[in-house]
Structure formats: structure tokens, C-alpha cells
Amino acid sequence: MATVEFPNGEVVEEQGVSGLELARKQDTDILAMQVDGEVCDLRDPIPATGKVRMIGAQDPAAVEVLRHTAAHVLAHAVQRLFPDAKLAIGPAIRDGFYYDFQFSEPPGADDLPRIEKEMEKIVKEELPIEREWMSKAEAEEYLREHGETYKQELLGDMEGEQISFYRQGDFVDLCRGPHIPSTGGVRHFKLMDMAGAYWRGDAERTMLTRIYGTAFPTRDALKEFVRRREEARRRDHRVLGPQLDLFTINNEDIGAGLVLWHPKGARVRQELEDFWVQEHYRHGYQLVRSPHIGRARLWERSGHLEFYREGMYAPLDVEGQEFYLKPMNCPFHIAIYKARTHSWRDMPLRYAELGTVYRYERGGVLHALLRVRGFTQDDAHIICRPDQVEEEIRSTLRFALHMLQTAGFSEFAVYLSTRPAKYVGEPHQWELATAALRRAVEAEGMPYEVKEGDGAFYGPKIDIDVEDSLGRAWQLTTIQFDFNLPERFDMSYTGEDGQAQRPYMVHRALYGAMERFFGILIEHYGGAFPVWLAPVQAVVLPVSEDQIPYAEEMVAQLTAAGVRAEAWGRAGKTLRWLIRQAQLQKVPYMCIAGPREAQERTLALRLRTGEDLGPQPVDDIAARITKVARTRGSEL
RNA sequence: GCCGGCGUAGCUCAGCAGGCAGAGCAGCGGUUUCGUAAACCGCAGGUCAGAGGUUCAAUUCCUCUCGCCGGCUCCA
Numbered sequence: 180m181a182t183v184e185f186p187n188g189e190v191v192e193e194q195g196v197s198g199l200e201l202a203r204k205q206d207t208d209i210l211a212m213q214v215d216g217e218v219c220d221l222r223d224p225i226p227a228t229g230k231v232r233m234i235g236a237q238d239p240a241a242v243e244v245l246r247h248t249a250a251h252v253l254a255h256a257v258q259r260l261f262p263d264a265k266l267a268i269g270p271a272i273r274d275g276f277y278y279d280f281q282f283s284e285p286p287g288a289d290d291l292p293r294i295e296k297e298m299e300k301i302v303k304e305e306l307p308i309e310r311e312w313m314s315k316a317e318a319e320e321y322l323r324e325h326g327e328t329y330k331q332e333l334l335g336d337m338e339g340e341q342i343s344f345y346r347q348g349d350f351v352d353l354c355r356g357p358h359i360p361s362t363g364g365v366r367h368f369k370l371m372d373m374a375g376a377y378w379r380g381d382a383e384r385t386m387l388t389r390i391y392g393t394a395f396p397t398r399d400a401l402k403e404f405v406r407r408r409e410e411a412r413r414r415d416h417r418v419l420g421p422q423l424d425l426f427t428i429n430n431e432d433i434g435a436g437l438v439l440w441h442p443k444g445a446r447v448r449q450e451l452e453d454f455w456v457q458e459h460y461r462h463g464y465q466l467v468r469s470p471h472i473g474r475a476r477l478w479e480r481s482g483h484l485e486f487y488r489e490g491m492y493a494p495l496d497v498e499g500q501e502f503y504l505k506p507m508n509c510p511f512h513i514a515i516y517k518a519r520t521h522s523w524r525d526m527p528l529r530y531a532e533l534g535t536v537y538r539y540e541r542g543g544v545l546h547a548l549l550r551v552r553g554f555t556q557d558d559a560h561i562i563c564r565p566d567q568v569e570e571e572i573r574s575t576l577r578f579a580l581h582m583l584q585t586a587g588f589s590e591f592a593v594y595l596s597t598r599p600a601k602y603v604g605e606p607h608q609w610e611l612a613t614a615a616l617r618r619a620v621e622a623e624g625m626p627y628e629v630k631e632g633d634g635a636f637y638g639p640k641i642d643i644d645v646e647d648s649l650g651r652a653w654q655l656t657t658i659q660f661d662f663n664l665p666e667r668f669d670m671s672y673t674g675e676d677g678q679a680q681r682p683y684m685v686h687r688a689l690y691g692a693m694e695r696f697f698g699i700l701i702e703h704y705g706g707a708f709p710v711w712l713a714p715v716q717a718v719v720l721p722v723s724e725d726q727i728p729y730a731e732e733m734v735a736q737l738t739a740a741g742v743r744a745e746a747w748g749r750a751g752k753t754l755r756w757l758i759r760q761a762q763l764q765k766v767p768y769m770c771i772a773g774p775r776e777a778q779e780r781t782l783a784l785r786l787r788t789g790e791d792l793g794p795q796p797v798d799d800i801a802a803r804i805t806k807v808a809r810t811r812g813s814e815l
Numbered sequence: 816g817c818c819g820g821c822g823u824a825g826c827u828c829a830g831c832a833g834g835c836a837g838a839g840c841a842g843c844g845g846u847u848u849c850g851u852a853a854a855c856c857g858c859a860g861g862u863c864a865g866a867g868g869u870u871c872a873a874u875u876c877c878u879c880u881c882g883c884c885g886g887c888u889c890c891a
Binding site: 371380382417430431542554556690 | 816817818819820825826845846847848849850851852853854855864865881882883884885886887888889890891
């Protein structure tokens with residue numbers, strides 16, 4: 180007898196009967212079951228022995244099965260409406276599911292509601308979903324008859340003789356399962372988008388039409404999902420950027436993927452960069468600067484023209500010589516290194532630069548600030564002796580966390596990427612370097628994950644992802660070994676023994692790219708920057724026109740104390756209006772100047788949280804703001 | 816680059832089976848002098864992304880270009 184556990188905690192001993200029959204005796208919504216850890220159909224029989232766990236709608240394991248079934252319902256609906264649509268694949272994904280189709284005439288986005296309606300019908304029909312087995316030959320025959328060329332290709336890659344199909348009504352799909360027992364279980368779903376996707380992700384192959392949707396076990400979960408999407412939309416840096424007058428990017432005259440930083444955005448960036456510069460000096464870095472273009476021979480020597488050409492812009496002709504816009508800063512930093520000889524005593528050298536680079540990105544991949552063509556890397560190259568590299572990596576990891584934490588992130592994921600199939604350098608070098616990276620991460624006590632074969636061709640690397648306030652992960656920090664450039668540029672230093680030695684080189688970027696980091700910060704904070712980054716820290720709002728001179732006087736005092744303050748008084752604008760504007764601009768401090776305050780030489784302090792702290796002397800307000808800014812805290 | 820969608824005033828969006836281009840907010844002028852998220856009245860604001868085509872007539876239909884969005888691919 181197998182032990183069967185129900186979601187409500189009840190445990191029974193059963194065998195032979197199907198899970199579905201057992202589930203029907205219970206009131207709860209049971210969608211699937213887990214037999215000895217493996218999720219399977221409720222229609223399967225309960226085995227003679229083992230542990231069975233009934234999966235209720237509330238169970239996280241149910242969601243994936245449910246969404247997979249939702250994908251089938253989608254495909255079913257599409258085949259009813261577009262009989263010639265060919266099926267490709269339709270899996271559950273993180274936020275929902277999709278199904279790829281090939282249409283002879285692709286539907287438009289207006290067709291989504293139609294498809295959704297048809298799906299609702301299929302759900303109402305409560306069609307039983309049943310598994311069928313065919314031999315490989317039968318399956319081949321069946322798919323050929325139905326013109327399912329993509330499924331045929333999938334079948335060709337399958338092992339085993341018995342092939343699993345699922346049937347719901349007149350719809351049959353090659354599928355590994357598992358599924359919920361009836362289409363009636365897919366109650367709370369929503370189609371979201373339609374997009375192109377290559378068959379098997381290969382740009383050389385057919386472009387299919389992908390329909391995205393999501394499904395949840397409960398109405399509330401679906402509502403919560405929609406709410407989160409709306410929240411993400413509200414925080415979207417593409418919306419907040421223009422609203423808060425931070426930047427613009429959609430300017431046809433300037434060009435795609437090129438960012439204009441408006442005064443307020445530039446102010447945020449300047450604060451970030453000032454902090455960055457200060458911390459780099461404090462951590463033993465030397466700042467350098469390098470030009471935006473370099474001669475072709477530089478990029479030939481570095482290997483960029485060989486390995487990175489498709490990411491570079493066409494050369495410029497300068498007096499008959501070819502120059503290239505820089506896609507990376509490294510060759511210049513190496514040139515600085517090579518401008519003189521170095522002793523083993525000089526090491527390590529840490530050259531840092533906020534270096535602006537230009538990379539050709541295909542039009543379709545550009546994405547506001549997150550993916551641009553011209554951007555500033557917070558770049559640095561550490562050149563050191565082999566015996567120093569582990570400590571350098573350790574201190575870089577600590578430094579990275581310090582920089583990310585100060586910017587407001589607290590959740591991190593660390594990844595160690597090892598040697599890829601295509602690589603330069605010697606395998607034993609790779610092993611030494613990878614081991615050094617591993618020891619460094621472990622010595623810092625950071626949990627990490629290994630990504631086998633995910634390193635750059637020139638060396639292994641460590642990446643750090645942060646999680647933002649909406650739970651999304653962003654890769655920011657990267658620390659990369661480079662076996663390639665020291666060789667190519669014949670970098671050396673004189674060792675203790677008087678012999679020329681090859682230094683180790685590590686590239687690292689902490690924030691990644693300032694543009695991208697800024698975009699992430701805007702979304703992380705929903706535009707409400709902490710005080711040290713806020714482009715305007717305080718506004719003084721006169722209750723009526725009479726207090727405008729007083730407001731201006733107070734702003735002068737705040738400014739003198741080092742606060743970024745503005746007086747917003749204007750004829751005809753009420754306090755309510757001014758406060759609304761300040762709230763919309765997410766200004767952290769609003770200082771109200773009315774007749775009472777002018778009389779008492781105070782300002783009534785309101786925080787952007789809505790909290791009213793009442794009248795206070797301007798010196799106290801200035802002290803409060805400068806203190807919060809200095810400590811770079813998140814409080815107000 | 817590829818598939819699909821989109822581009823109307825500074826912003827958000829109406830309009831268009833082809834017939835003089837509209838609203839709200841912002842701006843400007845005036846009235847109001849106001850106490851914690853939108854006072855009132857008026858004025859101005861447009862090569863309907865750009866170029867070409869079809870038509871008596873194009874913002875509307877067609878083609879191309881540019882830009883944006885959702886994906887695929889790649890990555891910071």
C-alpha cells in the first residue's frame with residue numbers, strides 16, 4: 180500500500196485506484212500528485228508502494244503543471260480558430276507560459292481577445308485530459324498526417340519507443356506531461372503578448388509566432404500578478420525618466436541607443452560618480468583617462484578586430500589612417516602600463532576609469548537605458564603578480580559589495596564561470612585562476628554558484644547579480660581574468676630575480692555601465708532616490724505669494740549649508756498644487772513657508788512619505804538633510 | 816538583423832469606411848492670496864515621425880526610411 184498525503188494533512192493507505200478517484204473524495208482542489216518526488220498525472224494509478232503527495236491548487240508545484248496545461252488550452256483554441264497553424268513548443272516559464280506556432284497568415288495582437296474567448300470556451304467544456312501512448316512509428320505517422328513538421332522534428336530527437344501524447348477533446352499534442360485532469364481546471368488565465376521567436380532559438384531557422392500568457396490557481400494570485408505588472412510599469416524607468424526630467428533617449432535626430440542626460444539625471448550620476456571616485460582612491464586605485472578612438476593597429480594587436488569586430492563601428496579615416504571608436508578601455512590602460520617599466524615592488528597596479536565606450540548593438544536589442552550603444556563603464560584593470568591575485572579578488576569582492584550596498588541593494592547572487600569550449604591560454608593557467616577565484620569567494624564567505632563553461636574566451640570570471648525591490652535580478656558586477664591581453668601586448672615587470680615576468684590582469688566593473696545602472700536604480704527606487712542621490716533634496720513652498728521672498732531667503736540658507744534646494748513659489752499656485760508637484764517629483768523634503776513660519780523664522784517640514792513634522796528652524800532642517808546625505812542612508 | 820505592434824500639441828490620449836485636426840494636463844496672460852497630492856477664466860500651441868506613391872482630395876490607403884515597444888539572439 181502506498182501512503183497518500185492530502186493537502187489538508189490527511190494521510191491514507193491506498194493502491195490501485197487512480198489519484199483522480201481519491202481526489203474526488205476530497206473537497207479541495209487537487210490538480211496533480213507527486214509519486215516518490217516526481218510530479219505526475221492525477222489520472223495515473225496509485226502505485227502499490229511508495230509515498231504519494233496530492234498537490235492542491237495552493238501548492239507551488241501545481242502552478243507549473245497548471246500553466247503547461249494552459250499552454251495546451253491555448254494551442255487547442257488556436258487550432259480551432261486557425262486550423263492550419265502548426266504547433267512547435269509550449270512550455271511553462273517563470274511568469275506563465277507560451278506556445279510557439281507557425282501560421283500561414285499570422286494573427287495580429289487584436290486576435291488575442293478572440294483566442295482568449297475560445298480558451299474560455301474550452302475551459303467551460305471541462306474536457307478530460309488523457310494521456311495516450313503510441314509507438315514511435317505510429318507517432319511519426321500521426322504527426323505526418325497532421326502536418327506537424329515541428330513536432331516531427333522533436334520526435335526525431337526523442338529516445339525510447341513509447342511516445343506520450345495528450346488528448347483533450349479533438350486536440351492531441353505530443354507532450355511529456357504531466358497535466359491537470361481537465362481543461363476545467365484552467366480558470367484564471369490571461370494572454371499577454373504576441374512576439375516572434377525563432378524555432379529552437381536559432382536565427383537561421385524559421386521565425387515562429389509566440390503567444391505569451393499566464394495562469395494561476397486562484398483569482399487572487401492572478402490579480403496579484405497583474406498588480407505587480409502594473410507596479411513594474413509605474414516604476415518603469417522609461418516612464419519615470421521623462422516624468423522626472425532625468426534623461427531622454429527616443430530622439431530621432433540623436434540616434435538610437437544614445438542617451439541624453441538632463442540636468443537632474445546628470446546630477447544623480449554626478450553624485451554616484453563622485454562617490455565612485457572617492458571610494459576608488461580610498462581603495463588604492465589610480466584614476467586614468469583615455470581617448471575615445473584609437474588606431475586600427477591598436478585594435479589589431481588587442482584582438483578586438485579579430486574577435487569583437489561585429490560589436491565595433493566602421494573605422495574613421497583620419498589623414499589616411501584608420502581609427503576605431505573604442506568598444507573597451509583595456510588597450511589604453513595597457514598602453515599606460517607599458518609607458519614605463521615596472522618592478523615587482525610596484526604591484527599591484529589598479530587603473531580605474533569611468534570610460535565611455537561605443538558598441539554596435541543590433542537595432543532590435545536596444546532597450547532604453549538598459550541596452551544602449553554608447554555607455555560609460557565603471558571600468559578598472561588590476562595588474563598584479565600571480566601571488567597577489569587571490570587577495571586582489573577578495574578585496575575587489577568586498578569593494579563591490581560595499582558599492583552595491585551603498586547604492587541600496589541588499590540581496591546578491593554570486594556566480595563563478597569556468598572555461599568555455601573556445602578559449603585562449605593554457606588549461607593549467609585556467610585551473611590556477613579558477614581555483615584562485617573560488618578560494619577568494621569562499622574566503623569571503625559568499626555563497627556562490629558555478630556556471631560551467633560560461634567564462635569569457637580569455638579567462639574565468641565572477642559575476643554578482645543584485646535583486647531589486649521588485650525581486651528582479653540584474654547582473655552588475657563582473658570580475659574577469661584575462662590571459663589574452665598580457666600576452667598580446669607582451670606586458671611584463673621585472674621580478675625579484677631580475678627576470679622579466681608576465682603580470683596577471685583582471686578586468687572589473689562594479690556597477691557595469693552607468694547608463695544601465697541608473698536605469699536599474701530608477702526602477703529600484705521607483706524614482707524616489709535616497710537623499711544623497713536625489714537631484715533636488717528640498718523644496719521650499721510658500722503658502723501664498725507674500726512668502727516668496729522668505730522662501731527664497733530660506734533656500735539661500737539651505738544652499739549655503741550644502742543642501743540641493745529650490746524655491747517653488749509662483750503666482751497663482753496653491754500650496755496643494757505645489758505639494759502635489761513635489762510629491763510627483765519625489766522630492767524628499769518639502770518645507771512649507773507660511774505667514775506663521777515667516778514670523779517665527781521656521782519652516783514646516785513635510786516628508787515625501789506624507790509625514791508632517793511641523794515647524795522647525797532652517798538650521799535644524801539643513802543639519803538633518805546634510806547628515807542623511809552624508810551617511811548615504813535610505814531614511815529621511 | 817528577424818517576427819509582431821506602435822508613432823497625432825511639451826506630456827497622456829481622442830479622431831480617420833479618405834473631405835477645414837480635438838481634449839485634459841503642462842506653457843503664456845489675467846482673476847484669486849490661498850496651510851499639506853490638481854483654484855477659476857482666457858490665449859497660444861500641429862509639415863498628424865520623414866520621404867515617395869494611389870486619389871479630385873491622404874493624418875486616414877500602399878511602399879520605403881527613421882524612431883519606439885514586446886520578443887528571438889547576444890550581452891554591460
